[in-house]
Amino acid sequence: MSNNNNKTVITTKGVTKVYNPKTIPVHALDGVDLEIKAGEFTAIVGPSGSGKTTxxxxxxxxxxxxEGSIEIAGVDIATLSDGKMxxxxxxxxxxxxxxxNLIPVLTAKENVEFVMLLQGKKKAAMDSRTKELLESVGLGDKMNNRPAQLSGGQQQRVAVARALASKPQFVLADEPTANLDSKSTANLLDIMARLNKEENITFIFSTHDQRVIDRARRVVTLVDGKVFSDEYK
Amino acid sequence: MLLKLAMRNIWRNKRRTIITATSIFIAVFAAVSVESLKRGVWDNMINGVVNGYTGFVQVHQKGYWEERSIDQAFSFDESFQNLDQKVSNIKAVIPRIESFVLASHKEETKGGLLVGIDPTKENNLTKLADKLIEGAYLEAEDNAVLLAEGLAEELELTIGDSIVFISQGYRATNADGIYKVKGILEFKSPDQNRKMVYMPLKCAQDLFALNEDGQNLVTALAFKINDKNHIPKIVETLKADLDTETEYDVMTWEEMLPELTQTRELDEGGSKVSQFILYLIITFGIFGTVLMMTKERVYEFGVLLSIGMKRTQLTISIWLEIVLIGFLGTLVGILGGYGLVYYLYNNPIKLTGEIATIYEDYGINPILITSLDFDIFLKQALTVFIITSLLALYPLLKIRRLKPVEAMRS
Known part of the structure; x- marks a missing residue:
């Protein structure tokens, strides 16, 4: 079931990506049209080389x-300069x-704060949001641990907290469970599903993992860079 | 935050940081020590030579130094006599009359350089009395001379003998006189040992007719200065006080002894080449580390750009990282170098044997001493700072062109 009552956050029109256009062209994406609304929990699936990560x-x-355009919250991102992007x-x-991909020299707390620091947020606001986010991913007691002192599952939960720190329009997760064991995968998916349901956060995954696909409420399948199917559960 | 990130990254790869900082430490330590020793040795040499005769600063009538004419004498009046009270850091004003003379005894005649001196003041600067090997030192009221040993031998003179001088006096008057030999001086420099004659200032003024109307004329004023770092200020004050446009020249030892300055410059040129080579080696060493660090962390840079770190912020963080490593190595190098230099300054290496004799012959203290001049340390710190800052441009250029996706694929 789609969240039709929510506004559209992403619209792609005819998105094409060709690698090596002058030598041996490889069409990684071939005219992808997609619309993703706020609050969706979408998995982009497909075989290797289908264009998920691209x-x-x-x-x-x-x-x-x-070629093509990608509009996010009303902004055509193709028109943005590098700095604006x-x-x-x-x-x-x-x-x-x-x-x-956490910053290895920073603690879990500092990793989550990092994006807010880049945004220029005030310390008090950062502290409370960091605490709230790390607690929501079940790591309230690991705030001062560095990545090397955390398990893979814990690191990925910190990464989720970091991704949410800036209060983004949506979260893109590229194969987020690929390096996790079953327990950590289930735990991570529970957290993301809860955040999606309770806080209406939009998640878009690229994945091979059936456990992720099973939890997704919309599954977009790519084959050879084209949308092969687009199903709501 | 950028500083915190840079600091933590420095200690992330301790071995790399330690190797880089150590290579910088060795370069700075070596450069500081060598430079300080070289300057200390030169300063010691210059102090010996300069204080042996010219002094660090002299005042003459305009053009005297080139022509050395007795006609270019000037009045040693009260304003000059009190310069040691008026100008700070001038410890004594030493008046001189210098002129070439023909010196005769029996059948022998030789050329000599006659110097009229205030015996007490002169001894204060040049330690002339220490060169006495026979007879007694001059008194201000004496009508006698001190002769260099070589000149005395050539003229076959001994203490108590009479010597006759013939020269040109002030404004084309004849200058001639007969004087007793009161003492024999030994100069290590063969040139000085062949020609030097000293007599009291008053006596010289009478000989050259330099005090006919009580004008109290002299040809040169030398100044006793304890610290050569005060020279620029003293010269500036003297130039402001005196009419240097038309009447006087204020000259430093560098202008009076250009060959000494040139020899030093030549030597410093050579040491600059060796320092350049040393820093070139270190530059490549640091560049290797920077290159390795950049290659290793391209992926990380890609991630940081992806999550929204501006290229300028990332650039500053990496620049800080490299410069901080440079600063660490430089600081330790300077502290280590200062420790060695300070020890050698207080405990200079004493030269022995033939080399010590040569030093002593030229009135130079036979030691190898270092210099504690601040600019030696500052220069090294700045050099390393500039090198590391320039090397930091490499990752900066890399970051400028980095595409996050390609970086994260690496």
Whole structure:
């Protein structure tokens, strides 16, 4: 079931990405049209090389499409300069990476605070939000641990807290469970599902993991860079 | 936050940081020690040579130094006599009359440089009495001379003998006189040992007709100065006080002894080349680390850009990291270097044997001493700062062109 009452946060129109256009062109994305509304819990699935990560990178403004447009909260991100794009990402998009990608020299608390610091938030506001987020992912007692002192599952939960710190429009998670065991995967999915349900946070995953697909409420399947199917559960 | 991030990253790879900081430490330590020793040795040498005759600063009538004419004498009046009270850091004003003379005894005649001196003041600057090997030192009222040993031998003179001088006096008058030899001086410099003659100032003024109307004329004023760092200020004050446009020249030892300055510059040029090579090696060493660090962390840079860190913020953080490592190495290098330099300043290496004799011959203290001049340390710190800042441009250029997706694929 879609959240039709919610506003549209992402609209992609004819998004195409061609690698090596002048030598041996590889069409990673081929005219992807997609609309994602606020509060959706979407999995983008497909075989390896189908364009899942490329699509996520394009939506996240990490890579620019060769053709087509991507509109986020009314802004065509293709028109943004590099500096504006970084600022836009910081304020509107949360990222969760497969390899967690926390800053190794900062504690869990500092990792979550980091994006807010970049946003120029006041200390008191940062402190309370960091505490709230780490508690919501079940790591209220690990605030002062560095990434190396946390398990993979715990690190990924910190990454989720970090992704939410800037109060983004949506969170992009690229294979977030790929490096996690079953228990950690279930735990992480529970947390994200709860955040989605209770706080209406929009999550978009790229995944191979059936456990993630099973929990998703919308599954977009890509094959050869094209939307093969788009199903709401 | 950027500083915190940089500081923590420095200790993230302790071994790399320690290796880089150690290489900087060795470079700075070596550069500071060598530079300080070189300057200390030169300062000691210059002190010996300069205080042995010219002094650090002299005042003459304009053009005297080039022509050395007795006609370019000037009045040693009260305003000059009191300069040691008027100008701070001038410890004594030493008046001189210098002129070339023909010196005769029996059948022998030789050329000499006659110097009229205030015996007490002169001894205060040049320690002339220490050079006495026979006879007695001059008194202000004496009508006698001190002769360099070589000149005395050539003229076959001994204590108590008479010597005749013939020269040109002030404004084309004839200058001639006969004087008793009161003492024999030994100069280590062969040139000085062949030509030097000293007589009391009053006596010289009479010989050269420099006090006919009570004008009290002299040809040069030398100044006793304890610290050569005061020279620029003293010269500035003297130039402001005296009419240097038309009447007087204020000259430093560097202007009076250009060959000494040139030799020092030549030596410093050589040491600059070796320092350049030392820093070149270190530059490549640090660059290796910077290169490694950048390669290792491209992925991390990509992540930081992805989550919204501005390129300028990332750039500043990395720049701080490299500069802080440079600062750490420099600080330890300077502290270590200062420790060694300070020890050698207070406990200079005493030269022995032939080299010590050569030093003593030229009136130089036979020691290897260091210099504690602040600018030696400052220069090294600035050099390393500039090197590390320039090397930090590499990751900065890399970050400027970095595409997050490509970085995270690396």
């Amino acid at each position: 699509l996520l990178n394009a939506i996240g403004g990490l890579d620019r499409p060769t 970084i600022e836009f990402r910081r304020n509107n998009i949360g990222f969760v990476f497969q390899a967690y």
